[in-house]
Amino acid sequence: xxxxxxxxxxxxxxxxxxxxxxxxxVNPANKRKFHIIVVGTGLAGSSAxxxxxxxxxxxxxxxxxxxxxxxxxxxxQGGINAAKNxxxxxxxxxxxxxxxxxxxxxRAREANVYRLAQLSTNIIDHCVAQGIPFxxxxxxxxxxxxxxxxxxxxxxxxxxxxxxxxxxxxYSALSRQIAANKVTFYSRRELLDIVLINxxxxxxxxxxxxxxxIESYAADAVVLATGGYVxxxxxxxxxxxxxxxxxxxxxxxxxxxxxxxxxxxHPTCIPVHGTYQSKLTLMSESxxxxxxxxxxxxxxxxxTPDQIPEAERDYFLERKxxxxxxxxxxxxxxxxxxxxxxxxxxxxxxxxxxxxxFEDAIKRDGKSAIEKKYGNLFQMYEKITGVDxxxxxMMIYPAPHYSMGGLWVDYNLMSTIDGLFVLGEAxxxxxxxxxxxxSALMQGLADGYFVIPYTIGGYLASTSIQKLSNEHxxxxxxxxQSSDMINALISINGKRTAFDFHRQLGxxxxxACGMAREEKRMETxxxxxxxxxxxxxxxxxxxxSPSTFNQSLEKAMRVADFLDFAQLMLEDAITRKESCGCxxxxxxxxxxxxxxxxxxxxxxxxxxxxxxxxxxxxxxxEPLSFENVKLSQxxxx
Amino acid sequence: MNTxxxxxxxxxxxxxxxQGNFEIYEAKDISTEMSFLEMIDVVNEQLTLNGKEPIxxxxxxREGICGMCGAMVNGYAHGQEKGTTLCQLHMRxxxxxxxxxxxPWRARAFPIIKDLVVDRSAFDRIIQSGGYxxxxxxxAPDANSILIDQRAVxxxxxxxxxxxxxxxxxACPNASAMLFMSAKVSHLALLPQGRPEAAxxxxxxxxxxxxxxxxxxSNEAECEAACxxxxxxTHIARMNREFFKASFxxxxx
Ligand SMILES: Cc1cc2nc3c(=O)[nH]c(=O)nc-3n(C[C@H](O)[C@H](O)[C@H](O)COP(=O)(O)OP(=O)(O)OC[C@H]3O[C@@H](n4cnc5c(N)ncnc54)[C@H](O)[C@@H]3O)c2cc1C
Ligand code: FES
Numbered sequence: 001x002x003x004x005x006x007x008x009x010x011x012x013x014x015x016x017x018x019x020x021x022x023x024x025x026v027n028p029a030n031k032r033k034f035h036i037i038v039v040g041t042g043l044a045g046s047s048a049x050x051x052x053x054x055x056x057x058x059x060x061x062x063x064x065x066x067x068x069x070x071x072x073x074x075x076x077q078g079g080i081n082a083a084k085n086x087x088x089x090x091x092x093x094x095x096x097x098x099x100x101x102x103x104x105x106x107r108a109r110e111a112n113v114y115r116l117a118q119l120s121t122n123i124i125d126h127c128v129a130q131g132i133p134f135x136x137x138x139x140x141x142x143x144x145x146x147x148x149x150x151x152x153x154x155x156x157x158x159x160x161x162x163x164x165x166x167x168x169x170x171y172s173a174l175s176r177q178i179a180a181n182k183v184t185f186y187s188r189r190e191l192l193d194i195v196l197i198n199x200x201x202x203x204x205x206x207x208x209x210x211x212x213x214i215e216s217y218a219a220d221a222v223v224l225a226t227g228g229y230v231x232x233x234x235x236x237x238x239x240x241x242x243x244x245x246x247x248x249x250x251x252x253x254x255x256x257x258x259x260x261x262x263x264x265x266h267p268t269c270i271p272v273h274g275t276y277q278s279k280l281t282l283m284s285e286s287x288x289x290x291x292x293x294x295x296x297x298x299x300x301x302x303x304t305p306d307q308i309p310e311a312e313r314d315y316f317l318e319r320k321x322x323x324x325x326x327x328x329x330x331x332x333x334x335x336x337x338x339x340x341x342x343x344x345x346x347x348x349x350x351x352x353x354x355x356x357x358f359e360d361a362i363k364r365d366g367k368s369a370i371e372k373k374y375g376n377l378f379q380m381y382e383k384i385t386g387v388d389x390x391x392x393x394m395m396i397y398p399a400p401h402y403s404m405g406g407l408w409v410d411y412n413l414m415s416t417i418d419g420l421f422v423l424g425e426a427x428x429x430x431x432x433x434x435x436x437x438x439s440a441l442m443q444g445l446a447d448g449y450f451v452i453p454y455t456i457g458g459y460l461a462s463t464s465i466q467k468l469s470n471e472h473x474x475x476x477x478x479x480x481q482s483s484d485m486i487n488a489l490i491s492i493n494g495k496r497t498a499f500d501f502h503r504q505l506g507x508x509x510x511x512a513c514g515m516a517r518e519e520k521r522m523e524t525x526x527x528x529x530x531x532x533x534x535x536x537x538x539x540x541x542x543x544x545s546p547s548t549f550n551q552s553l554e555k556a557m558r559v560a561d562f563l564d565f566a567q568l569m570l571e572d573a574i575t576r577k578e579s580c581g582c583x584x585x586x587x588x589x590x591x592x593x594x595x596x597x598x599x600x601x602x603x604x605x606x607x608x609x610x611x612x613x614x615x616x617x618x619x620x621x622e623p624l625s626f627e628n629v630k631l632s633q634x635x636x637x
Numbered sequence: 638m639n640t641x642x643x644x645x646x647x648x649x650x651x652x653x654x655x656q657g658n659f660e661i662y663e664a665k666d667i668s669t670e671m672s673f674l675e676m677i678d679v680v681n682e683q684l685t686l687n688g689k690e691p692i693x694x695x696x697x698x699r700e701g702i703c704g705m706c707g708a709m710v711n712g713y714a715h716g717q718e719k720g721t722t723l724c725q726l727h728m729r730x731x732x733x734x735x736x737x738x739x740x741p742w743r744a745r746a747f748p749i750i751k752d753l754v755v756d757r758s759a760f761d762r763i764i765q766s767g768g769y770x771x772x773x774x775x776x777a778p779d780a781n782s783i784l785i786d787q788r789a790v791x792x793x794x795x796x797x798x799x800x801x802x803x804x805x806x807x808a809c810p811n812a813s814a815m816l817f818m819s820a821k822v823s824h825l826a827l828l829p830q831g832r833p834e835a836a837x838x839x840x841x842x843x844x845x846x847x848x849x850x851x852x853x854x855s856n857e858a859e860c861e862a863a864c865x866x867x868x869x870x871t872h873i874a875r876m877n878r879e880f881f882k883a884s885f886x887x888x889x890x
Contacts, residue, residue, distance in 0.1 A: 065705060179766065548751070
């Protein structure tokens with residue numbers, strides 16, 4: 001298979017504009033004749049649904065939760081980047097583009113990333129028009145903060161609830177279209193399959209989570225905006241329902257899966273404290289604007305932090321990376337914290353934690369200034385740990401957070417299946433091997449508000465699409481396959497819960513394919529997971545009936561796909577014999593333990609093709625070429 | 638690490654419009670570090686292994702922001718701790734041998750789906766009736782061309798922090814949605830972008846609320862006490878002012 005990214009010709013700055021002009025248009029009167037399905041109501045899905053409906057398309061939108069407003073985007077804390085240069089500190093579209101390419105360790109497409117940087121400014125304009133209460137200066141202008149991997153201040157924020165406010169903006173735009181009958185909204189539906197007819201994506205199969213019915217819906221094109229998959233690690237910062245099911249089922253129908261091993265481990269999360277724990281909580285990266293990361297200089301130091309004098313503290317990020325200090329990119333910060341703990345400098349009862357200390361910032365700016373910036377995060381920390389972070393340093397440790405990998409898409413955000421578009425965290429497109437903070441919100445909204453409305457029009461206008469409904473036999477077949485799969489799971493009648501399988505899967509994967517990876521360990525993990533899968537299909541226990549509200553069944557179906565997907569992740573990680581961004585293969589490191597890329601052999605996207613239940617997936621590559629930035633060893637010193 | 642043993646008296650109801658009743662379960666060896674939902678997870682694992690159906694409850698982010706979780710705990714929405722969602726409530730606030738009574742939100746507008754899970758789509762319908770600023774994507778002016786007083790934005794943000802969990806309705810003796818609705822009206826009314834539609838919005842949203850089976854506000858202030866985001870009832874007062882302005886000084890009906 002030849003992967004064609006369909007990158008427009010011309011100078012980098014002109015590509016998107018030229019492309020928009022060249023894309024065929026659907027005339028206004030014809031738009032209402034096209035029906036588009038959007039799965040997911042996070043930033044990407046809600047913004048896409050609203051914008052497509054505003055243009056006149058008929059849209060049907062689906063999500064797992066009871067309301068579109070609950071999508072996991074709601075939890076994003078710190079902020080959203082935009083190259084506005086409001087601070088007069090030297091920012092520009094090119095600088096945002098450059099920072100993002102470099103932050104991703106040169107494993108993303110130049111053209112996509114440049115477009116993202118261009119559109120970033122439109123997002124802020126639109127969001128302000130929607131009434132999003134971004135933080136402001138005394139003069140009434142928008143305020144900014146800094147995020148990792150950048151030396152300018154370009155992050156816009158609404159306290160520690162930026163994702164919430166952006167999502168509520170997109171949700172209200174979506175609500176307006178629902179009220180106008182341009183969007184039909186289906187809550188509590190979980191996607192189980194994509195229906196292909198003549199090679200085109202023509203609809204979906206979902207389970208109605210309230211009634212248990214298997215339903216199918218037909219359309220002229222399908223948009224997936226179903227978010228990321230790092231919940232595969234069991235403990236992650238993602239919400240409980242985050243899954244790989246939607247994208248994995250699309251993969252099984254022929255969409256290639258790109259860079260599945262690129263998963264981001266976020267440096268500042270509340271550490272693990274017990275086996276019963278169900279998730280990990282992020283403490284926003286924005287805290288590194290004012291918080292200083294340190295460990296005691298002596299290993300196994302059991303003193304409380306206030307007893308450790310300044311001279312006996314090692315501010316290791318500031319020491320190792322003086323240019324960026326505490327604001328190095330996430331992969332770098334996470335690995336440093338892990339290294340310190342591995343060498344015995346960790347703190348707290350588990351010794352798997354480092355301090356994030358606000359003492360200096362509180363002394364400098366006063367408690368109320370800190371409270372205004374981060375109040376809700378401090379409160380969240382205290383609720384969970386019972387410790388007051390105004391008085392004591394926070395304890396933090398890295399945790400799985402984001403998936404840069406996702407379904408492969410071309411410049412139009414279309415997957416290798418015609419008519420199947422993929423937006424937001426669910427695609428692989430813009431962040432390479434490591435995403436910079438405050439760029440996921442930017443990407444989700446760029447995809448939904450400003451890219452898909454153009455590119456899907458180009459597809460619909462230039463493709464011949466047969467009229468059909470979900471009475472077509474392909475829909476009935478797909479519905480039956482989903483029902484059969486559910487019945488097979490229910491009838492196992494074993495003795496172990498899906499939660500328990502998931503917990504074990506997560507542990508195996510975290511040890512083998514987390515922050516540091518090693519080939520032997522990964523191969524062992526492949527065997528362990530194969531055995532675990534075997535046991536899953538023999539010993540899974542799902543109480544209750546499939547034709548009712550059944551959360552055990554929902555969980556089991558997600559875990560079933562995680563078990564399969566884990567193999568793909570490991571395969572991808574083993575095959576990429578280099579280190580880059582978040583993918584650190586211990587065999588490939590610089591003398592300072594930084595990732596060592598192999599541009600000669602791996603300067604490409606790896607995109608995997610499903611070949612069947614019992615055959616190995618096929619690896620395809622999309623070479624990456626860098627014409628506007630120079631491939632170099634990343635340095636944050 | 639401390640552990641405690643508890644009795645849970647929990648509402649079980651197999652489906653919508655079906656008979657429900659309280660059942661009692663033991664929750665043993667519960668670490669006080671656990672969150673309330675993790676405690677229910679433990680009980681659910683036990684129930685499952687004993688061949689029983691686990692307790693259905695809504696949850697997702699488990700960090701107090703998605704608004705998915707919620708139940709009455711000993712008669713308090715999200716439990717007795719101030720400014721806390723159920724997922725943020727930790728077991729260190731309970732003592733050994735406590736009996737905890739757990740019920741779903743009770744309101745005509747929020748029918749029960751199963752056990753602790755209720756249907757809150759009425760909230761979405763309130764927002765659909767006008768909880769937005771009518772701008773299409775594209776064509777917005779530069780973001781800094783609209784200057785907004787920092788204090789106005791801060792107050793708007795206080796209101797916009799609402800997570801739509803429904804605790805205000807569950808806590809209100811009249812099952813009124815006034816706090817929820819006023820939070821949205823207030824957020825948008827405080828910002829210059831929201832002014833053009835302010836009159837239309839408040840009238841449409843109030844009309845919609847009245848058709849959905851929510852009760853009226855009789856100033857009990859229980860909503861404010863229960864709100865996990867501590868949203869103030871001053872927003873209800875602001876909404877009332879907006880409503881009077883709209884009724885007397887605009888053509889909106
Ligand atoms: C705690 C936290 C903080 C973060 N902070 C920031 C930040 O400050 N800045 C930043 O830029 N990024 C941040 N991120 C990352 C960012 O929030 C996400 O990457 C982004 O919001 C993803 O948006 P999305 O629209 O792609 O998907 P999501 O918001 O995850 O939405 C997925 C949607 O798809 C639906 N769905 C999923 N699976 C299915 C299925 N099988 N069937 C039907 N529907 C399905 C869900 O119901 C949901 O509606 C943060 C992430 C976390 C976890
Ligand atoms: S689970 Fe999201 S607020 Fe409690």
